[in-house]
Amino acid sequence: MPQTPLRICLIMHSTRSDNMGVGALTVSEIEILRGIGRDLDRAVEITVLDWKDARRPYVSGPDVRIVDMDGRMMRSPSGFFALARASDLVIDIGAGDSFADIYGTARLKRMFALKYLTHLARTPLVMAPQTVGPFTKGWSKALARLSMRLCAVVASRDRLSTEAARALGCRDVIEASDVALRLPYTAPPARDGGPVRVGINVSGLLMGGGYTGKNEFGLTMDYPGLIRDLIRHFQAHPDGCEVHLVPHVIVRSGPMTGEDDFRASEALAAEFPGTVLAPAFDSPSEAKSYIAGLDFFMGARMHACIAAFSSGVPVVPMAYSRKFEGLFGTIGYARTVDCTTQSAEHIRTTIADAYEIRATLQSEAAGALRRGQDKLKTYEDALRMILARVD
Known part of the structure; x- marks a missing residue:
C-alpha cells in the first residue's frame, strides 16, 4: 500500500516577492524538499503561505500549492491553524533575516503569531537557516527564546546567528549556511574572447x-x-x-x-x-x-x-x-x-x-x-530525519 505524501507547510517564504533574494530562499527550500522526498521514496505536498502580490509566482508544479495569506486567514481557526494541524511539518525561514526586532514590531508580531499557532497545533516547527537577531526588547527576547526551545530544529546560517541563538538560551543550534547555495540556474555557454x-x-x-x-x-x-x-x-x-x-x-x-x-x-x-x-x-x-x-x-x-x-x-x-x-x-x-x-x-x-x-x-x-555546502547538508540531514519518521 503506497504511503501518503509528506505534507509540508512553508511560512515566511515567498513565491512572488519583488526581492529575488527572498524568492531564492523559497525556490531553494523546495528543491531541498523534493530531493529529500526522492531519497525517502515519498511524494511531497508543499504548501507555501504567501502574501498577495501581483507578481506571477516563480515556483510551480503538481507538488506545490500557494495559499494567499492575510490577517483574517492568520486569525481564523479554519485558516492557518487548521493548515498547520493538517501538516506533517512547518518550516519557517523568517524571510532570511526578519527574525529580529530591528525591522519594526508589526512584522515580528506576525512571525510570532505563525510560530505560536504552529506550536499550539502540535506540529513540528523547523527554523530553516536564517539570521537570528538582534533582539533588543525584553518581550521579543522572551518570545524568541521560548519559540526556539519548542522548535524541532533551529538552524542558523552563520556563526554570529548561532551565537545570538545561544545567548537567548537555545543550545541545540545547527549552524548551516544559506539555502540559496542550492538555487538552480542555467550555466552560461562557453565564451571565446570578448570583453571582460x-x-x-x-x-x-x-x-x-x-x-x-x-x-x-x-x-x-x-x-x-x-x-x-x-x-x-x-x-x-x-x-x-x-x-x-x-x-x-x-x-x-x-x-x-x-x-x-x-x-x-x-x-x-x-x-x-x-x-x-x-x-x-x-x-x-x-x-x-x-x-x-x-x-x-x-x-x-x-x-x-x-x-x-x-x-x-x-x-x-x-x-x-x-x-x-x-x-x-x-x-x-x-x-x-x-x-x-x-x-x-x-x-x-x-x-x-x-x-x-x-x-x-x-x-x-x-x-x-x-564548506558552505557541507554545512548546509547538516540542515538537510536534520530535515530528512524528521520526515523519515512520518508515517
Whole structure:
C-alpha cells in the first residue's frame, strides 16, 4: 500500500516577492524538499503561505500549492491553524533575516503569531537557516527564546546567528549556511574572447538613503558616489571592461518603488552610455543564470552576491549589515567590504585590486562554497530525519 505524501507547510517564504533574494530562499527550500522526498521514496505536498502580490509566482508544479495569506486567514481557526494541524511539518525561514526586532514590531508580531499557532497545533516547527537577531526588547527576547526551545530544529546560517541563538538560551543550534547555495540556474555557454564582463548590483534602497532616506543603516560613505566611481573605473580600464548593471530587487509598482534596483540601474545606464542594463528578472533562477555569465561581480544585495559566489563568479560583497560578514565569513570567504565602517576610497581601491586578482578570488570562493555546502547538508540531514519518521 503506497504511503501518503509528506505534507509540508512553508511560512515566511515567498513565491512572488519583488526581492529575488527572498524568492531564492523559497525556490531553494523546495528543491531541498523534493530531493529529500526522492531519497525517502515519498511524494511531497508543499504548501507555501504567501502574501498577495501581483507578481506571477516563480515556483510551480503538481507538488506545490500557494495559499494567499492575510490577517483574517492568520486569525481564523479554519485558516492557518487548521493548515498547520493538517501538516506533517512547518518550516519557517523568517524571510532570511526578519527574525529580529530591528525591522519594526508589526512584522515580528506576525512571525510570532505563525510560530505560536504552529506550536499550539502540535506540529513540528523547523527554523530553516536564517539570521537570528538582534533582539533588543525584553518581550521579543522572551518570545524568541521560548519559540526556539519548542522548535524541532533551529538552524542558523552563520556563526554570529548561532551565537545570538545561544545567548537567548537555545543550545541545540545547527549552524548551516544559506539555502540559496542550492538555487538552480542555467550555466552560461562557453565564451571565446570578448570583453571582460563586470557586474555591479546597484541597491535602489541604498541609492535612496535607506527606507527613510535618513541613512538608518549607518553608512559611513557616499554610496551613490561610490557606485559612479566604480562604473567610471571599470569603463576606463585597459581591459576594455563591459559594465553590467544588475538589479536584484525589482519593484514594478506600489509604495515600495523607492527600493527598486531596476529604476536605479536604469538611471545610471542613461548617465553612463556603454553600460549594459540587465533585464527586470522574472525569477531568482533567471537572475542567477545572468550573473553566472559575468567575469567579476560586486553588489550590496546579499543574495545577488550569493548567486555570483555559488556559480563560480569572483565577487566582492558590499555589506550594509552584519549578515554579509556572518554568512561569507563563517565559510571562510574574506572578501567582503563594509559600507558602514570603511571609506568609499578604501572600498573602491579594494574592489579595483580584487578585480586584478579575480582568479584568486574564484579559487577562494570554490573552497568556501564547498564548506558552505557541507554545512548546509547538516540542515538537510536534520530535515530528512524528521520526515523519515512520518508515517
